Amino acid sequence: MANLKIGKMIMRSLFKKPATLMYPVIPREYKERTRGHIEVDMNACILCGICMKKCPTDAITVNREERTWSIQRMRCIQCSCCEEVCPKKCLVNESSYTTPDIIKIADTYEKPDEPNAAAGETGLKCADTCVFCGICVKKCPSDALTVDRAAKKWEVDNDKCTKCGFCVESCPKKSLSIE
Amino acid sequence: MAERKDLIQDIAAIEASNLLETVSDVKDDGYRLGQICATKTADGIDVLYTFEKDSILKNFRVSVEDREPELHSITAVYWPAFIYENEMRDLFGIAFRNLALDYGGRFFKIAKETPWNPNAVAKRDEDAAKAEDCDAAGDAADADADESAKTRSDEEGKGGEN
Amino acid sequence: MGKRTIIPFGPQHPVLPEPIHLDLVIEDESVLEAIPSIGFIHRGLEKLVEKNEWPEMVYVIERVCGICSFGHGWGYCKSVEGNLGAEIPPRAEYLRTVWHELSRIHSHLLWLGLLADGFGFESLFMHSWRIRETILNIFEETAGGRVIFSVCKVGGVRKDISDEKLKDIVKTLDGIRKETAELTNVFLEDVSVRSRLSGVGALTKQDAEDLCAVGPVARASGILQDVRLDGHGAYPYLDFSPCIETEGDCYARCKVRIRELFQSMDLIEEAVSKIPAGDIEIKLKGNPSGEFVARMEQPRGEAYYYSKGNGSKYLERMRVRTPTNANIPALVKTLQGCDLADVPMLVLTIDPCISCTER
Numbered sequence: 001m002a003n004l005k006i007g008k009m010i011m012r013s014l015f016k017k018p019a020t021l022m023y024p025v026i027p028r029e030y031k032e033r034t035r036g037h038i039e040v041d042m043n044a045c046i047l048c049g050i051c052m053k054k055c056p057t058d059a060i061t062v063n064r065e066e067r068t069w070s071i072q073r074m075r076c077i078q079c080s081c082c083e084e085v086c087p088k089k090c091l092v093n094e095s096s097y098t099t100p101d102i103i104k105i106a107d108t109y110e111k112p113d114e115p116n117a118a119a120g121e122t123g124l125k126c127a128d129t130c131v132f133c134g135i136c137v138k139k140c141p142s143d144a145l146t147v148d149r150a151a152k153k154w155e156v157d158n159d160k161c162t163k164c165g166f167c168v169e170s171c172p173k174k175s176l177s178i179e
Numbered sequence: 180m181a182e183r184k185d186l187i188q189d190i191a192a193i194e195a196s197n198l199l200e201t202v203s204d205v206k207d208d209g210y211r212l213g214q215i216c217a218t219k220t221a222d223g224i225d226v227l228y229t230f231e232k233d234s235i236l237k238n239f240r241v242s243v244e245d246r247e248p249e250l251h252s253i254t255a256v257y258w259p260a261f262i263y264e265n266e267m268r269d270l271f272g273i274a275f276r277n278l279a280l281d282y283g284g285r286f287f288k289i290a291k292e293t294p295w296n297p298n299a300v301a302k303r304d305e306d307a308a309k310a311e312d313c314d315a316a317g318d319a320a321d322a323d324a325d326e327s328a329k330t331r332s333d334e335e336g337k338g339g340e341n
Numbered sequence: 342m343g344k345r346t347i348i349p350f351g352p353q354h355p356v357l358p359e360p361i362h363l364d365l366v367i368e369d370e371s372v373l374e375a376i377p378s379i380g381f382i383h384r385g386l387e388k389l390v391e392k393n394e395w396p397e398m399v400y401v402i403e404r405v406c407g408i409c410s411f412g413h414g415w416g417y418c419k420s421v422e423g424n425l426g427a428e429i430p431p432r433a434e435y436l437r438t439v440w441h442e443l444s445r446i447h448s449h450l451l452w453l454g455l456l457a458d459g460f461g462f463e464s465l466f467m468h469s470w471r472i473r474e475t476i477l478n479i480f481e482e483t484a485g486g487r488v489i490f491s492v493c494k495v496g497g498v499r500k501d502i503s504d505e506k507l508k509d510i511v512k513t514l515d516g517i518r519k520e521t522a523e524l525t526n527v528f529l530e531d532v533s534v535r536s537r538l539s540g541v542g543a544l545t546k547q548d549a550e551d552l553c554a555v556g557p558v559a560r561a562s563g564i565l566q567d568v569r570l571d572g573h574g575a576y577p578y579l580d581f582s583p584c585i586e587t588e589g590d591c592y593a594r595c596k597v598r599i600r601e602l603f604q605s606m607d608l609i610e611e612a613v614s615k616i617p618a619g620d621i622e623i624k625l626k627g628n629p630s631g632e633f634v635a636r637m638e639q640p641r642g643e644a645y646y647y648s649k650g651n652g653s654k655y656l657e658r659m660r661v662r663t664p665t666n667a668n669i670p671a672l673v674k675t676l677q678g679c680d681l682a683d684v685p686m687l688v689l690t691i692d693p694c695i696s697c698t699e700r
Contacts, residue, residue: 031478033500056397234568259669
C-alpha cells in the first residue's frame, strides 16, 4: 500500500474547508504589525525631508515651497524606513494594502498653513553657553548649520533649517533651542 | 561559551605573481574556496580571495591596476572559481589568463561593458579614438580602416579567450 | 555511437522558477556536458551601497532574495557590526535566530513543494505550500511582512517578540509538526518518489569537496559543513549538530532538507525556552572604516557578506556571495553523464536561486 502514503491527507482535505481564502468575497484579515502602506499626519509633519533622503527607493518627495508631502505608492516597498527616521513620528505604516490600480498612483498631501508661521520669527537659537564643538553640524540632516571654532562663530541658515530638533537633542551643553 | 570563530579576520596582501603559488598551498592545506570578489579602489582594483576550513577564514588580497587589469586564473587549482572570475571579467574588466571556462564577457547580460570599472571603459575609449586617428592620418584607404577595425575586434575576441 | 546534439535548457522551463540557461550536449539520451549560463537578471544591487547610507542599505540587501530575505539582512548586519566592532545584545541574537530558523522551515517547505511539482506530484506540492502558509502567517504577525521582514537592523532588531507570542509560535510549530511528518513521509517512503530520486545525480564526497559545494548539497554528500557552528547568533547556546547523509544523490539532498525542517523546529523550541530578557538593540557610534567578511548559513547553504567602509556614511563595497553561486559547479559536474530526463531533478535539488546569484 505504499502508493497510498498521501491518501490519508488527500481524503482529509476532501472533507475539510479549503485552505485558501475566497478572496475578495471574504476580505483578508491584516495582522497588527502588517506593513501595508504609509500614512502621514500632515498636522505634525514639519516637512523636514529626512524621509525623502533616507527612502531607499526615492518614493517620497517633500516640497517645502509648496508645503506638500507626496508618495509614489508603486515605488514604496513598505520597509518602514521613513517611519523610523521621522523626527516627529508623523509617519505610520498602516496595516492595509493600497488597492490595486491600473495606473501608478502618487498621493500628495498638503500641509495646512500655520497662522503664526508667516512672520518668520521662530527659529533655532544658540545660547552663550556654546562651546563650538560642532556636533550639531554633524547631526543636522539638512546641512543648515555652520560652526567656526577659530572665529567662535555659530550660524544657522534659516532657509535650510527645518526645525527638526536633532541638533537640540545632540547638543552637549544644551545651549540650542527652538523658539 | 563557544569560540566566536566568525570574528577572526585574517586578510593578507600578496603579490599578483605569487597568487597561484599561494592558492596551491592553501589547497594543499585542505582549504575550500569561499569566494572571490573585486573592489574598485582609488588607484586600482583589489581582488579578495577567501578560503575556508573548519569555520576559519583565510583571505588574500591582490591589487591590480584598473586600466588594463590582468590576473592569472586560479581555475587550474580551484575549478569552481570560473564563476567568480567570469563575473569579475564582466563587471570590472579584469582579464584572466588560462581561464578554464571562458564566456568572453558574456556571462552576465549587461547593457554596458565593465560597468563597475569606469577606468577600463575610459581606456577602451581612448584606444578606440587612437585607432581612429591613425586611420584618418594614414593613407585614407577605407580598406585599411576596415582592416584595423577587424584586428581590433579580433584582439577583443582573443582577450576574452585567453 | 549516437549523434551529438546540443539542447538548450532554460531560461524558460517549467521546472525553473528563475532564469538559468544550460547548454546540454547530449548523445542519445544521456548528457555528456552541460554549460551553465546566467546573467539574465543582473540588478546591480551591490552597487547601491554608493547611494544608500549603511543603516538603510539593509533594506536593499534584504531584497536580494525573497526566500532567504532574513538571512541576507542578518548577514549584512553581521558584516557591518563586525566592521564597527559592535556587540549585539543576547536577546536580539536569539530573536534573529528564531526568525532565521523560521525562514529555513519556510524555504525548505517551499523547496519540497517545487520538487514535488518538478516530478509531477501536484497534490504533494499543494500540501507543502499549505503548511508553509502557517509559517508565513507567523512572519506577518511578528515582523509585518510575509516575505520581506525588515526587522533586522545594524545593531540589533527593530521589533521585539513578546514571550507569549514566542510560546504561541512554538505551539503553532507543534501543531504543524505532525502534518509535516505526514507530508515528508510521502517524500521519503512513497515508492514512486523514491524511485524518481534515489541514485539520481550522485555527488561523491571527494567531488563535493573539490567543487566547493555548500549547504544541503555538501551535507548530503557527507561533508560536515555548517556555518552555524562558527559561534554566531544564539547557535553556540543551542544543542544541535548538522544533518548529514552520505549517498549524495537527489534522495539524500531531499532527506537532509527534511531532517533540517524538524531540526529547525527543535532549535526554535530550544531558543524560546532559553531566550534572555533585555535590550533588543544597541546604539552604534561612528561609521564603518575597516573590512569584514561575514558568513551565514542560509537555507540553501553558506553565504558570504563582505563589507568595506571608508569612514563615511556610505560603504565603499558590499559584496554578497550566495549559496547557489557555489553550487553551480557541483550542478555542472552531476549533470555530466546523467539522463536528459533527470536534468530537471538535478537542477531542482541544488535549490537554485538565480536572482540571488546575480544580485
